[in-house]
């Protein structure tokens with residue numbers, strides 16, 4: 049995004065890592081501004097406070113990546129309960145962010161929502177019950193966005209990836225080079241952002257050629 053001339057606003061939980069990333073990116077892209085906010089999206093109060101803080105920035109938001117997600121395993125027959133935590137990070141924070149930004153996007157008749165769903169937005173995995181439920185919900189949120197932005201210039205695209213070679217696979221034995229690579233997602237995002245005014249890409253399904261993943 050920085051190399052395309054966008055300023056960026058990055059959010060995750062670790063302030064020190066964010067500050068160091070900001071420095072690194074601003075050296076590489078001296079014309080652009082990198083804003084960082086440490087926020088734990090598993091906490092609705094922090095999410096709402098964060099949304100208040102970003103609304104005070106003078107910068108106008110053009111593109112949103114609803115990306116944060118947490119993969120935890122649980123199944124319906126066991127006592128382990130990760131449902132609230134998984135729903136908060138994978139669904140509720142995206143709901144809050146989207147509700148906060150959509151009116152602004154509609155008012156300016158411009159803006160792009162990318163929502164990172166999952167192959168488990170359309171299928172379920174028994175051993176990832178809460179995650180499957182949350183990702184189905186996130187996909188429903190995206191479909192509502194597509195409906196609600198019809199006949200406007202606001203766009204919304206969902207990504208439904210299978211396994212992607214990201215940090216979440218660190219310490220797991222898996223053929224990560226046979227997964228979808230981050231570059232594949234970047235290329236698809238670039239294509240969406242450069243599509244013509246009336247072109248609406250509803251969803252992008254990305255799977256590995258390795259059918260086990």
Ligand SMILES: NC(=O)c1ccc[n+]([C@@H]2O[C@H](COP(=O)([O-])OP(=O)(O)OC[C@H]3O[C@@H](n4cnc5c(N)ncnc54)[C@H](OP(=O)(O)O)[C@@H]3O)[C@@H](O)[C@H]2O)c1
Pocket residue numbers: 059060061062065087088089090114115116117118119137164165166167209210211212213214215216217
């Ligand atoms: N990787 C896959 O195989 C795969 C497959 C299908 C879908 N997806 C989806 O793709 C998206 C990105 O996944 P990923 O694999 O890139 O995940 P990841 O490597 O675990 O990265 C997640 C990012 O979110 C931040 N984060 C995690 N929990 C947070 C929280 N509670 N509050 C704020 N920030 C938080 C992390 O930074 P900090 O830890 O510093 O906070 C990190 O920057 C997710 O929605 C995931 O469900 C991934």
